[in-house]
Amino acid sequence: MLKVDNLNQYYGGSHILRGLSFEVPVGKVTTLLGRNGVGKTTLLKTLMGLVPAASGTIHFGAQDITRAPSYNRVRAGIGYVPQGREIFPRLSVEENLLMGLATQPRGSSIPQRIFDMFPVLKQMMGRRGGDLSGGQQQQLAIGRALAFGPKLLILDEPTEGIQPSIIKDIERAIRSLAATGEMAILLVEQYYDFARALSDQYLVMERGEIVMRGEGANMDADGVREALAV
Amino acid sequence: ADTIKVGILHSLSGTMAISETALKNVALMTIEEINAKGGVMGKKLEPVVVDPASNWPLFAEKARQLVAQDKVAAVFGCWTSVSRKSVNPVFKELNGLLFYPVQYEGEELEKNVFYTGAAPNQQAIPAVEYLMSAEGGSAKRFVLLGTDYVYPRTTNKILRAFLKSKGVADADIMEDYTPFGHSDYQTIIANIKKFASEGKKTAVISTINGDSNVPFYKELGNAGLKATDVPVVAFSVGEEELRGVDTKPLVGHLAAWNYFMTVKNPENTAFIKKYKDWAKKNGVPNADTVVTNDPMEATYVGIYMWKQAVEKAKSTDTDKVIAALGGQTFKAPSGFTLTMDKTNHHLHKPVFIGEVRADGQFDVVWKTKEPIRAQPWSPFIPGNEGKQGL
Amino acid sequence: MEPAMNRLLLRLALLFASLACLALPARAALDPALVAGFAGDFNSRVAAIEALGVEGSAEARALLDAVEAGNLGVAADKVVVIDGDAVKDAASGEALQIPADEVETITVNNRIRRALATAHAALALSAESAADRLAAANTLTENTSESLLPLFERTLAGEKDEAVRGVLSRAVARVNLGSADAAKRLKAAEALGESSDPAVKNMLAALLEKRGEGKDASWAEPDAEVRAAAEASIKAIDRRIATAQAVGTVFSGLSLGSILLLAALGLAITYGVMGIINMAHGELLMVGAYATFLVQGLFRSYLPAYLDWYVVAAIPVAFFAAALVGVAMERLVLRHLYGRPLESLLATWGLSLVLIQAARVVFGPQNLELANPGWMSGGMELAAGVVLPYNRIVIIGFAVFVLVLIWLMMQKTRLGMFVRAVTQNRPMAGCVGVPTARVDTLAFAIGSGVAGLGGLALSQIANVGPAMGQGYIVDAFMVVVLGGVGQLAGAVWAALGLGIVAKFLEGWAGAVIAKILVLVFIIVFIQKRPQGIFALKGRFADS
């Protein structure tokens, strides 16, 4: 579904992503792990077109989206849950969710499954996004990305600030989404147990490079936990 | 040098551009005309145009530049009093020569300045006398309305004293001021209406500054204050200002000047034609509808008087020209022969009262028989007794 | 029955007379004494005109028209009329052997015009339409004199229309107030209670004046009954005046508010919602006004019959002209400045300089003339001379219209939501699929277009010139900010509030002090509400 080839990225003088290549297959959960500051978020931002790629290519399906503007990537079917929530603070919860339908035809309504997953959003429909608590905002951000039924879902530390019971719900939801076989999921996570429970395939990043990769089931065996702990 | 430089110091941008641009045009036209006739003492005039941008300190800076750097023989310029006040010290210090073409409040006399516009007694007082006459409607009450700055305040002070001398009680005078750029005259016009409806014949004397006139007159028209009921006489509204107003509802309101475009005489016909041709030739916007007005005439007269004085003095030396200027005469577009007063640097000027016509021009309804001598130090201001020339 | 008959006869006579006028070069002569006054001094001319009005014959009318046209004059001590090249004796209509340019015509000035108006009104008292008669009666009331009394009484006898009767009987009462007959005075004083004219009030008040002191005290009006009636009438008049004036003040406040609002609404979008400090906003107003001017010009040359509707036709033109300029600004300059609001201040300041100067070079530095169409001219007269001008009423309505439009656009459409989202978090808006660049352009175009509409409205009230925008930019920013940035409702309250406060202060302290006080008021108000009237509350507000 998503194919990244030899991607490079710089901030000013520093080389953040160094020749990354990997694939995110459809129907599977791919997790990306790595310590703080190794460039995970930068990678996702590059995938979303928030920062331009210096070199390398990004393909989504058959489409080369390396230079496409963000909104065209979304049109193509990529949903994004950014790190730090990034909801629209002065829009109501409802409007925030409707924003998730920006690429859909006028008048489309918010799918019920979002409220099933995050009942609190239903309760707080009229409240402004910025007034929500941290965890509620995070739920809103996930709900927003899921609203239009993306083909590829990119999640940057989605469990941050969310209460344990809902993390479990999210876990179940992601698994079921992947299980439909129509969606590819790229998950950046620090929370090892969560990542391991979901991974079909994992990548470990260090200093802008992918240093380990493998099957999700082998994560313990491959010593991923230790690799993250240096 | 084989040319004589003259400076033109009028704002071409900022708030005053609206009025001053035309003066720059007329000055350039006059200079061209003089050059076409062989120049001054055989030398061509070379205009130096600068833009002081309606910024008073910049006026002083530009004046200094014209006189000290460009060494111009004379400067034609300024409109507002404050711009003149700003450049006065410069002309004094450098012994330059300024021709100031706009009607003003008086209370000033500078050796280096020649005033070709009207002093209050050449405009305001005749106008009020007219309003009080049977012909003018025998006004008994007066509204003195102006923009809040020196010219209106001074003029109204003089007028108040004048009215008092004519037996008008204080209760029959209402004085009101608006800030610069004021554009909402609802309250003021309502007040005028109220004041006027109390029984006695009322007239309004307006010294409202250029920009506020359009909203003022529009409101006047729509509020139904007709000239036949409450005439408004204005001292800073001329043909140029009325270009921005639909004058149909304003027919009959008045203005007092020393020149109107509608004055009929050969000099004026020629003057208007020259200016229209010049405007067309030089691509002035809306050249087919350009108008002439009093300060333009004053500019024109000023330049010619200077030329005559230079030729008389056979030099452009400031002191010699100043000496030669006194007593110069010139047959002006107003149809009168104007004389530069020997002692007070002001022109003897005729006064016209005009009523607004539907086409934005003025019908002259009254005029003086002779040019009047200026009294820059108004006798209606205490302490001015005995002040005359320089 | 009888008056109607009279009028019919009169009209027939008039018809006949005018036909006769057309048919025969010679006409019935006027009494030369009536005309002689024109040869005299100013006052006698005025008297002559009034006399002609009372006389009322077709010849008199014709002569009055000649005066108005400036064709009546004096030559060789004779009062003459210029008719083309011919010069005729005014009274007899005989042709005279005097060249037209030797005639010294009578200057028509205000005084003459007023006399003419009275004369015409006197004539119009017998007009067919009640409205015309009412207008005539009103005109006459303002200039009553003893000499008109017979005319009034004659007309009153035959008049049916209540309004006209009311006006006329008050006019009679005004004259009768000076009558020697106490009963007449009493009736007059009572009748005048119906008036709402301050002049009448002054007349009544004069009756109550006391002369002298103590025992010698005498009243201007000796009859106590008349005095009491006058007192009552004064109270009634005062009440009427006071209400009318309060209504007038509130109206002017509303009107000023609606103008402030129109000047600020565009900015409420470009700045309030999009966050661009648009110093060129005033120039967008100017573009709208100039577009209106051009439309007026087109109508004048091509559709003069519909000239009165040019303002309506200008609505889309002003909107799109300003929107187009807005699009150009956005595409060429502002596009590169999102997220750098302070830089937008600098760039738009530059744009403003350029636009002003461009207007100056293309259209000249003077103000342009924009006429109120007929249906926007004049005003609705409340009591006591308080007039609500139609142009202001229309503009208040227009402000409401534009406001509703914008409100719907911002709150009820997806575009509005997108615009708000883009300004709150531009990168993220892109990441949910909003074409941010297009939304920006569109939103800026709409904001600019609304500014153009503001310009259109302003052109009906105030100056249209290159620098017109400069006069509004400060006020516009104050309105938007006082209301609370990004809060349309806030802008509305702020504009209306400022308008009404300004008008009440102005009535109390004069325009200059009022303006200063309004500014001080803004400063103090913001202390209480540091985020404007409609402050954003909530945890994100301070971050």
Added chain:
Amino acid sequence: MTETTELERRARAFAEAGGRENWEGAAATGHVATGELDLSHNVILYLDDITVSFDGFRALNKLSLTIDAGELRCIIGPNGAGKTTMMDVITGKTRPDEGKAFFGQTLDLTRMTEPEIAHAGIGRKFQKPTIFENHSAFENLELAMKADKRVRRTLFASLFDDERDRIADVLKQIRLDKFADRSAGLLSHGQKQWLEIGMLLMQEPKLLLLDEPVAGMTDDETERTAELFVSLAGKHSLMVVEHDMAFVEALGGKVTVLCEGSVLAEGDLATVQADSRVIEVYLGR
């Protein structure tokens, strides 16, 4: 494993340094308008019946809570339970509609401004990392450093050598020594979290409020953080909000569960985890 002990040592050294009164005249500043911290009853924070509502919604509902001096308290609770709001109340950002909030015996938090509260000794780490984005990491720590923070002093302030050392120490501790000169805005999310913790350490507050300090950290770092906090306890009092149960466990203190604006349960982690209401609303099955 040597590194862990090293960290411990550093943290402990640090905690000791906190006791040193090295800035001139904290008492003389006049900043603390309401007097000095009084711990005579061994209670550092006392909340009683606090109610906060937003447009009718009760975010805190008669919340009462006390924290002892030197205690390390964990607060857990569902999203939207009011944990952050409670911290807002304590730091003066939000004024409660009702209820009392005291710092020690004498300082009425509801009457003090934010700087006064900070000065009195309450430091806070926000849920969303808030640091000075345009300042370098070093400067962020310098600004946070315990010092006389009035204008007159700040104008002429410069770093003493030992202050400089202390900043360097903390930088190392939060693993940002290599980023000392980088603008904080350019740090990654996790690095910002650390920086904010560093600022808190520099501030040497008596009571630390930590809102989700380990969000976005790796498990390994979470452990380190826990160790750091444990070592700070005793000398300082800490209130930690977290959703990471492993972390809460590592901290080992008393746990309070908030729900819908009031205390649902309190006790050690095991008890709380066994509470069916807690499982219902928070932990899930």
Added chain:
Amino acid sequence: MRTPFTVRLFQSMPKTGWVALAIFAVVACVGVPVAHLALPEGHALHLSAYTVSLLGKILCYMVVAVAMDLIWGYAGILSLGHGLFFALGGYAFGMYLMRQIGRDGSYQSDLPDFMVFLDWKELPWYWAGSDSFLWALFLAMALPGLVAFVFGYFAFRSRIKGVYFSIITQALTYAAMLLFFRNETGFGGNNGFTDFKRILGYSITSPEMRATLFALSALLLIACLVLGRYLVSSRFGRVLAAIRDAESRVMFIGYNPLHYKLFMWTLSAVLCGLAGALYVPQVGIINPSEMSPANSIEIAVWVAVGGRGTLVGAVLGAGIVNLAKSFFTVTVPEYWPFFLGFLFIAVTLYLPDGVVGLWRKLRARKGPDSAAAAPAATAAPVGEAAPETTVAKGATA
């Protein structure tokens, strides 16, 4: 243990900066007077009265720009009312200048002309002491300072921020302008003060006085720069910048933003006042239009052109804009707004950090080892020196 104050003051500016300032001081205090007074008119290096007063005026503007930059660039408070403080300083000193006219006015009275003319019989109370030079100088600082302090105290205490603050400063200067326009206010109405004759008894039009005023303006600018440099590089400056970026966070670490903002705000106003006091005798007029909102916006524009947040930038910006204006209004009097307008647009589009930003960029390009090396080193990724960084430079926008 702790670096002494003088050393820190010295360190607050790079050596080149000190050298430049020293050169500037010598040129302004020795070079210009010599070129103006001693060299004959035809001499190539002669500076005419016009040039000296033009440059003197611009120096005053530069001081204002620096004051503006201190409050806007470093404290993030955009004032749209700085023209007021400038004008207040000008008026305060102008009062002295009016008194120095003595009986040489056109009414030969002890009162200033406009008062005679308006029938004032004696000086109003607020003119008391205006005949003293020192009092005037004190007033030129105290008046704007006091106004700024009171206004700032209430505004900052109410936590008025951002554009809300900007707009009320605009309202303030606008209100003051209208007030000063009134004749009754006692400051000469629209005409303001003009026709000055002397300072301390010396003729104001003498070349010596002109050179002196010029040198004083230059010294004031230097003092401002040194003071500004010290302030922004001190901890005080860092707190201020922190307040600019995250005010509430600053409160939570114990600083009271009110005091910090108020200090800088008042200081900035005082500097403006001093600049105004030096400006008035050099241009010969002070009138209320100096308080017009547009003038204050222009001050912000100078700073933006030069580069906000760098003191040199402010100086350059004020210089460039005003010289350009003086130049264009003469060479292309009818079109100069186009030139200036496009200049502003171009600066925003192509020089996001103003002129200074451009200069830095150029320098960075010229000498990668000097200027670029420093940021590259700090920008190294986690736990690594920067072997590749120089290669990668400029790869992203």
